[in-house]
Amino acid sequence: MINKYLMIHNEIATKIEAGDYTTNSLLPSEHELKEQYGTSRETIRKALNLLAQNGYIQKIRGKGSVVIKNSKLDFPVSGLVSFHELAEKMKEKPRTIVQKFSLEKPNEYIRQQLNVKAKDAVWHVNRIREINGERIILDKDYLNKSIVPHLTKEICEHSIFHYLENELNLVISFAKKEIVVEEPTDEDKELLDLEGFHSIVIIKNYVYLEDASLFQYTESRHRPDKFRFVDFARRNQT
Amino acid sequence: MINKYLMIHNEIATKIEAGDYTTNSLLPSEHELKEQYGTSRETIRKALNLLAQNGYIQKIRGKGSVVIKNSKLDFPVSGLVSFHELAEKMKEKPRTIVQKFSLEKPNEYIRQQLNVKAKDAVWHVNRIREINGERIILDKDYLNKSIVPHLTKEICEHSIFHYLENELNLVISFAKKEIVVEEPTDEDKELLDLEGFHSIVIIKNYVYLEDASLFQYTESRHRPDKFRFVDFARRNQT
DNA sequence: GAGTGGTCTAGACCACACA
DNA sequence: GTGTGGTCTAGACCACTCC
Structure with a gap:
């Protein structure tokens, strides 16, 4: 694990899959996450954008980031699958x-x-x-x-x-x-x-x-x- | 057109489709583009990342951004198609x-x-x-x-x-x-x-x-x- | 070593949702 | 108005390619 934003992405993804962040609830705000992880907001945003791309969350302007991954049916994201x-x-x-x-x-x-x-x-x-x-x-x-x-x-x-x-x-x-x-x-x-x-x-x-x-x-x-x-x-x- | 990075993206995409930037050639470097468009490098990078996502270019670390869109077969990007x-x-x-x-x-x-x-x-x-x-x-x-x-x-x-x-x-x-x-x-x-x-x-x-x-x-x-x-x-x- | 893209920062202003 | 995410900046350091 080399990148900070990848680490943060993986950590949050794991929490979502484990149910620590439940479906339809909101993630902490970017500002809060920035404090939690001791990093800059842009880095948090990179992690969150990746999570959105991978179908974990949905970002809504003015509201926050909604958790949408329903762990029961695991959205296998399309791509190269061996x-x-x-x-x-x-x-x-x-x-x-x-x-x-x-x-x-x-x-x-x-x-x-x-x-x-x-x-x-x-x-x-x-x-x-x-x-x-x-x-x-x-x-x-x-x-x-x-x-x-x-x-x-x-x-x-x-x-x-x-x-x-x-x-x-x-x-x-x-x-x-x-x-x-x-x-x-x-x-x-x-x-x-x-x-x-x-x-x-x-x-x-x-x-x-x-x-x-x-x-x-x-x-x-x-x-x-x-x-x-x-x-x-x-x-x-x- | 509201966003600077979207404008830059569209401008470069148009140039690629018009053949101003030819396939397999390199785009100007991010530093050069930053000067050309009078903006910051991160904004140029957002535009280039979008171009990469849309199959126009391929970014190679240490070398530059290669134009890859071959206009003949138009890669229809998967998505919502009516x-x-x-x-x-x-x-x-x-x-x-x-x-x-x-x-x-x-x-x-x-x-x-x-x-x-x-x-x-x-x-x-x-x-x-x-x-x-x-x-x-x-x-x-x-x-x-x-x-x-x-x-x-x-x-x-x-x-x-x-x-x-x-x-x-x-x-x-x-x-x-x-x-x-x-x-x-x-x-x-x-x-x-x-x-x-x-x-x-x-x-x-x-x-x-x-x-x-x-x-x-x-x-x-x-x-x-x-x-x-x-x-x-x-x-x-x- | 010079030039490239990749990551990261600390700050700013804006658009939008909600009460 | 307060808080949220979206955009943008100017700068820094790193990893990599190529000569």
Whole structure:
């Protein structure tokens, strides 16, 4: 924990989740918090704005900051969610099977998605996600080899994301996500336990680095009954 | 335009869209911009952070702010999108049919969603959205009558949203959105042209006012082939 | 070492809600 | 009027990139 405002944010968030600040009540005023934490008001404001962005509070001019997080249904804020985080929340036993692991020349579709040339090599990884013995999700990852020169099957079994951030020190900065629903392909039918479902929810994820270069394209193909996406949209965000 | 930082944000955004600042080039430094606009650095930083949030630039510590908006594919930032905005983008002829318009005692499901009591009255509006002669979307709206005392069929045919914001002066502050996929109900089959599709994409929308009170619940039920959701997620937002 | 963005401060004035 | 959050300032120090 390095930043003061992050520390304050986390402390208040924890209190809200613990119920120390109850839903619909008001937080102490910015002036009071400033005294409590022995800091400046702008720093408190940074912390509170983060809390607002994350759906914990709602700031109302002239009144105060209302606690809105209802801890029972935990608003998972939309964003980059890895399979591991997801599985942890579901309290179910996840298992990952690396079905495909190869270095390929990209076909036209992937060239378009990843914005690479035909001669560039691309890692292609298929991972099947099993929850409680059912094959629910098929993740198809494509990574630009010029940015990720080395990759192993073992890394894919654990977490590609973790490897990129902690071993390669790549800083993932933002992602564009697109959700569509399609008919299952033959591959879907073969690799997943579709149980008579006639559609597949596809989350297309375009991941960018800090220097705004596109380096990973992922298709996460979900069985529709186990799919749920939550988005928390705020108007007029400062 | 009231705020200095909003003015600066809009000015720079316009320049980026006009190509005055080209993609992948650097913006002037915060120090330079501070001089240019005759303001303080924190104000410049607010404007730049907004630009970053809106996908115009990417700030890199030690280097500067890179312009990343590629004007060709306009990153539609996720948020509250009304049917009218959507239809406008699609350049197709939309038509709205108000299939149901009534004031009801809420059933248990709606009571739960809208967080109201059994005795409270709730507006229930069903609207069918037709695009190019095909019935694609079924919007089921439920509005708390204690917040929206008056409503007419004519308003629903036009835009409920517009009425609430401009006539009632309600300020919509944030919304929680949930996306799931289910089997079509009999009502879906009757009211939509499903054409053999075996699933329905449901967007559940919980709309809150400025004082954090929940006043509208909407289920937007889409035929899967015409559904597309885009989300633009940023990590480590300050 | 020079230049960049990130954090933090102590103060000011304003717009708004509420009594 | 009092208290709240929203904006803005002028300055400071730090972490990072690049040469």
